[in-house]
Amino acid sequence: MNALFIRLEWKQMLRSRWMQLVAVLFVLIFAAISLIQQIALPDGSSFTRQTASFLNLLLFLIPLFILTIGSMGVASDLESGWFSLLKTYPMTVTQYIVGKYIALLLSFFMILILAFSVVLAMSGFTGQVRLPLVFVGLSFMTVFIFAALAILCGVIAKSRLHALALSLVVWAFALLLLSYMLMAVGTLVAGHILQKLTIVMIHLNPAEWIRFGYFIFSGQPSVLGPSFYDFTNFYSSATGFAVYAVVTLLWIALPLVLARSLLNKRGCQT
Template identity: 45%
Template structure:
């Protein structure tokens, strides 16, 4: 435990000094505040999944994966490229401590800045009592941090230099956020609707962005926006078994990337 605490403290200092996380915090807070001001003071008070909710969700799923993937991948790849990880391997520091320390050093600062951003939104809501604060959105923002921080470490372990890690991180971000949707639309032009529906459901499990988006829509009580094609799926995911399935799959999105990261680092002859 003392080794983990010391390593985590060291990694946190490195990330704070880079100031990249603070850039994210400023962008995130400004965007959320701007969206909130527009909703509270220019649009009527509404409930359910509105343009306001969609804007919050899009900002969360756009900025959080972008910054966590790039910063996390660069951090791990930099250690490998500079041989810092090889030096750490000569000390009584296991690869598990290294991986979990890297993961926590990403999760904690991003979680703090997301809390600050939503805290600003909550203050703005305090001046407009008729509008409810979306707590579930904040929960799924934390889930986004947890999942993509783990994926970023895997990307960094696959790359042997910082340039490659940044390229991979941006490529993965582009695929999850942009390319996959266009691929589905392209495939939908020449396959049957039933096949396309099954494909979309499969992609929901293998694309963490869609996994988080669908999870928010269902568990915020707005599953009707998905349409009748998702009725059976939403009914299952809303059941106790479905909630358990969602939690287990979300956990796998964290554990599997970290496990593969350990394997990749071990192949290079490190612990």
């Protein structure tokens, strides 16, 4: 039943005009930025405006698209009664959540693979475009984490419009507002307090967690500055990698578990 449901969801995703437009947009922007920046700069392994643009593209676009499409998909099921109909079949809430999650993952993996393939082909033509493996890995990780959050947003929302609004709020907080709030607090408190608050925020904000992962896995923790020397040293060790993996898994599992529990509760109420 679950495989059938995943297939059905995946087909619906791919048929969606919105999803098709997202794919075209993402591939175009990704290819354009990689080509323009790489032609302007020689090859290098450091953190430059080009790598920052890649990273920001990853952090801005993937979460935005996944959160909106994923949450509205779930909210639509709940709002239209499709979920109530599905409940009449031998399918548990867990199977529904996992099915939606996997279909969302597969759809966005496909977009990523298309984008990376275009960049690969371009690198063959020009000999200049380079896509570091750490970006590829982090892109997939971003999909894993934000797809789980999208499902949670969809379950919390009462309607499709509510889901859209909620996704945008989550996206804005993760990408922009939390950072601005912390920067503002930094003007009032001492440097060591700002440093500790930043470390807390890195763990509590998935977008920052992914961004931090880039600096650790690309071997460039020095970009974060001497204030974070001990912190980056820890996460550059084997234990740090293990903790990073655990926190990442928690960012995937917790939203899904919470979504399941909320949906169960909602099911009992209706």
